[in-house]
Amino acid sequence: MEENKLEFEKEMLVSASKKSSKNTTMYSPAQLAYAGDAVYEMLVRSYIIKNNDINVNKMHRLTVKFVKAKAQAYIVSKLDNELTDEEKTIVKRGRNAKVTSSPKNAELMDYRYATGFEALVGYLYLNDELDRLMELFEKIIEIIEKDEEHENN
Template sequence: MFEDVIGSMRRDFDIKPKDVMNLHPLVLAYIGDAVYEVYIRTMLIINKRTNVNMLHKMSVKYVNAKAQSDIVHRISDMLTQDEQDVVRRGRNAKSATAPKHAEITDYRYSTGYEALIGYLYLTNSTDRLMEILELSVEEE
């Protein structure tokens, strides 16, 4: 279901994979953050039928720098070389803002994770995107 929506939405825009690699990693993270947030919200409303306040509190468990940093460390061995490069570029990107509620290291790895999600979304790698998203929410 989610992959159909994401795939359909992405197909409406024409961007070539080589052009995606030329985007600044913070641009990839920008779109990746949105895709990940929609995935988490969708998962929660389907699996946890509750009020909006509780849904928000549950989503924070997944959508924060520490959680996303932990995901990158947990799945790094499963990433292709290109995916690892995207994470590295995102992690090393210089941001004009500093994290308010996170360690700088977690914030950087989180940016790398979001860049990966953005990269997979923009390259229309829907199957791989879904695989990474599903791995991301697996309990250890």
């Protein structure tokens, strides 16, 4: 991926992110996932808008490929070897968190792994580890685009 391709997305995060006085290990997995869901959705949408000249309906369908629980579960499995031990622990905390609602359009196991993934994104964001978040986001784009190529062949 070319240098600075995701600079706009990173700058949005920097302007919105302020290192919290609260230790991020004190946030519950649900709180981390809540933040991670919003941050990841914003990253995906801004990436799609900037890199695709398509109508809004197609943008939505492309966004879903990134954000649905099954995709997030797949992403976190593909990223496993790239994650630090600390990041793996965050994913595990999110994955093992008590589920208070049942997923509408997802298998329970995919939903759990997706929650772990979102917890990781939230953790990196709230911990102000934006360079690492963007590094992983670049890998996520590669994973989804590679998977999309396989679907089209």
